[in-house]
Amino acid sequence: MSTVAERLDRMVRRVQAHSRVPAISAALHRADRPLWTCTVGGTGNDTALDPETTFRIGSVTKTFTAVLTLQCRDDGLLDLDDPVGRHLDLPAHGELTVRRLLSHTAGLQREPYGDVWDTLRAPDDERLLADLARAERVLPSGRRYHYSNLGMALLGRMVGKLRGGTWAEVLTERVLTPLGLTRTTVTPGRRAATGFLVDAYSDEARPEPPTDFGAVGPAAQLWSTAGDMARWAAFLADPASLDAAGRVLAPSTLDEMRWPVTVTDETLWSGGFGLGLILVPQGERVVHVGHDGAMPGFLAGVYGRRGGEGTAAAMGCAVLLSSGTAGEALELPHRLLAAAVEHDPAEIEPWRPGAPAPAPLRGLLGRWWGEGYEYVFSWHDGALRARGADDPAGKPPAVFAPVPDREDVFRTVSGREAGELLRLTRDESGAVVRMHWATYRFTRHQETFDRYDFRIGE
Structure with a gap:
C-alpha cells in the first residue's frame, strides 16, 4: 500500500508527464508534519533541479503587495477607502480607492499604457506615472471585477512611499525576513529554472526571454521556491499558527482580506476575490485562498486550505512550473491539498472539560x-x-x-x-x-x- 508521500509524488509526476512540463516543483506545508517536496524534470540550464530551485511566481507577487498595503492600514498610514491620490501624486485616476484597487473592482485598465507584452519592456516609476493619464478607466469604479496589473503597481509604489523606501526594500524588511522566506527574491539568482514555451504540436520546448517588470514589479516580479511559497500559502490561510505574535499581520486582518468582495464570473460562482487574494470554494465549508501566477515561461499556483474536517493547522501548497503553456496543471495544488487531507487527516484533538459559564x-x-x-x-x-x-x-x-x-x-x-x-x-x-x-x-x-x-x- 502506497504512503501518502508516494501518492502525492505520483500526482505530481502524472501532471509533469501529461502536461509536458520541463520542470515542476511542488511542496506541501502543514504544522503537524515535515515539509513535503517533489521535483520532476530539469532546469533547462547547468544547474540541477531540486527543492532549492527558484521559479518565477508571477501574480502570486500581488498577495505580498496586498499584505504590505494592509500593514499600512493597520499602522494608521491609510484607510482602505482613501483615494490612492491622497498618498501618491498622480496625473490621473487618483480618485480610485485603495480597497477597489486591491479587489480589482476599480475599473482601471489591465496593463500600463503601451504594448508591454510586445516589447517586454516595462516602464520605470517615472514613465509609469507620466503615462497614467493615457491609461483608461475601462469600467465604472465598483461595477464589477476587472483584473489590473496597473492597479497593483500603483499600490506597490504607494507602499514604498509611505514606508520611505522601495517596494522591494519594504517587502524584504516587513514580510520576507520575519516569515523566514529566504529564497524569495526580486531577481532569479543562480539557482533559477529556465522558463519555456512548449510547442503545441511537437515536443520542442523553446526558452522564453528573461523579463524585468520594473515599476510593475509589485504585480508580478518575484521568484521563489515551492517550499517558501507553501509556507506563504499556509500563512495566508492560518496566520496565527505561523506568526503568533502578529509581527507581519494580525489574524483578524487576514480574515478581512479573505472575505469575498466580488465573484470573478457573474454566472459561475466558482471563485471570488477578496483584498488581493483569490478565493476558491471546495465544498463542505472548505475554501482555498491564495493566487495563481503566469509569466513568460512560468506558471505558479499557491494556495492555503481553510476549514473542513481533517485540515491541519498552517496547511498550504505550492506548485511551480517552468512552462507557460500548461494551464491545466494549475489545478494541482487544489488536488494535492485535498489528497493530503483525505489520506493523512490531522489528528482529532480530544475533548476536555472546561470552566463553567459565569x-x-x-x-x-x-x-x-x-x-x-x-x-x-x-x-x-x-x-x-x-x-x-x-x-x-x-x-x-x-x-x-x-x-x-x-x-x-x-x-x-x-x-x-x-x-x-x-x-x-x-x-x-x-x-x-x-x-x-x-x-x-x-x-x-x-x-x-x-x-x-x-x-x-x-
Whole structure:
C-alpha cells in the first residue's frame, strides 16, 4: 500500500508527464508534519533541479503587495477607502480607492499604457506615472471585477512611499525576513529554472526571454521556491499558527482580506476575490485562498486550505512550473491539498472539560426563539455562543464578547449578525427573560411578533 508521500509524488509526476512540463516543483506545508517536496524534470540550464530551485511566481507577487498595503492600514498610514491620490501624486485616476484597487473592482485598465507584452519592456516609476493619464478607466469604479496589473503597481509604489523606501526594500524588511522566506527574491539568482514555451504540436520546448517588470514589479516580479511559497500559502490561510505574535499581520486582518468582495464570473460562482487574494470554494465549508501566477515561461499556483474536517493547522501548497503553456496543471495544488487531507487527516484533538459559564449567564443557556426559529445559546471555550437549532454541524456559531462598561450587553464578534449587539433583559429576580439580538426579540417560547409584554423587566 502506497504512503501518502508516494501518492502525492505520483500526482505530481502524472501532471509533469501529461502536461509536458520541463520542470515542476511542488511542496506541501502543514504544522503537524515535515515539509513535503517533489521535483520532476530539469532546469533547462547547468544547474540541477531540486527543492532549492527558484521559479518565477508571477501574480502570486500581488498577495505580498496586498499584505504590505494592509500593514499600512493597520499602522494608521491609510484607510482602505482613501483615494490612492491622497498618498501618491498622480496625473490621473487618483480618485480610485485603495480597497477597489486591491479587489480589482476599480475599473482601471489591465496593463500600463503601451504594448508591454510586445516589447517586454516595462516602464520605470517615472514613465509609469507620466503615462497614467493615457491609461483608461475601462469600467465604472465598483461595477464589477476587472483584473489590473496597473492597479497593483500603483499600490506597490504607494507602499514604498509611505514606508520611505522601495517596494522591494519594504517587502524584504516587513514580510520576507520575519516569515523566514529566504529564497524569495526580486531577481532569479543562480539557482533559477529556465522558463519555456512548449510547442503545441511537437515536443520542442523553446526558452522564453528573461523579463524585468520594473515599476510593475509589485504585480508580478518575484521568484521563489515551492517550499517558501507553501509556507506563504499556509500563512495566508492560518496566520496565527505561523506568526503568533502578529509581527507581519494580525489574524483578524487576514480574515478581512479573505472575505469575498466580488465573484470573478457573474454566472459561475466558482471563485471570488477578496483584498488581493483569490478565493476558491471546495465544498463542505472548505475554501482555498491564495493566487495563481503566469509569466513568460512560468506558471505558479499557491494556495492555503481553510476549514473542513481533517485540515491541519498552517496547511498550504505550492506548485511551480517552468512552462507557460500548461494551464491545466494549475489545478494541482487544489488536488494535492485535498489528497493530503483525505489520506493523512490531522489528528482529532480530544475533548476536555472546561470552566463553567459565569454565574450571571448560566440561566440563559439553552433554547430560545427568535423570528419563529429556534436557537441554542451555549458557553464553550470561554465565550457565549449561539447556533440555529437546525444549523449543519460545520456552520460556525455566532460568538459574543461583553461590551465594556455596559452590563448585560454583548457584541457579536463572529458568525451570524457579526458586529450587532445582544442585549439581555432580566426580571426582578435577576433571571434573563428575553434578549434582543440585532434588535430582534428572543424569548423562551415561540411567539408571534405582536405578543410582547412590555411590563416585564421595564
